[in-house]
Amino acid sequence: MVGLKVFGQPASTEVSRVLTCLFEKNLEFQLVRIDTFKKEHKIPEFLQLQDPSGQVTFREGDLTLIDSRKIIRHLCDKYADQGNEKLYSNGSLEKASIEQWLQAEAQNFGPPSAELVFHLAFAKPLGKEPNMSIIEENEKRLSDILDVYDQRLGKNAFLAGDEFTLADLSHLPNTHYLVTRCERGKKLFTERKNVARWVNDITNRESWKKVTEMQNEHPGPLEK
Secondary structure (H helix, E strand, O other), rough: OOEEEEEOOOOOOOHHHHHHHHHHHHOEEEEOOOOOOOOOHHHHHHHOOOOOOOOOOOOOOHHHHHHOHHHHHHHHHHOOOOOOOOOOOOHHHHHHHHHHHHHHHHHHHHHHHHHHHHHHHHHHHHHHOOOOOHHHHHHHHHHHHHHHHHHOOOOOOEEOOOOOOOHOOHHHHHHHHHHHOOOOHHHHOOOOOHHHHHHHHOOOOOOHHHHHHHHHHOOOOOOO
């Protein structure tokens, strides 16, 4: 397993998604820390899993992947019998449900939450002025999505059922920043009872605690 390499900063949302999966699967890996700011990259690239050349993010032998969601699926498929075997169930119905919520995260939750992470948590440290119209627009979008989540989580402990899966794991990075870095973002989650309970459950998993410890021990360029 030493052949698994992740390139990037633990503070990156994309990198932290992959690291959490690796910890859940109890896989040995090497993290090669890359500071994407040093090459004057555009700000949104901080939220992507890329090295300064824009090439490699995850490497396993001859395989190179640059999308965190593809990486976590790959890890769960290839190492299905290691670590948490329920992350990406082999059952067709269970996997279909996991995929449904993974798509919801990528297409519906991800875009507005990423905008809010930047404008509410990172804009000022980067010397940028938060755009209030973008904040208000994406607060509305995320609120509508979280209303759906709250209904779902009133019926199940987790998004895809009663077990923690990739569907929940994939939401951790953006959720973490919104809940811990800004009161305005936190309120979106805490004012919904079932969502608040879910966030508490997933952020207290040992795998995620290990990731946040890595972030604190080796802070990225935005950590002061």
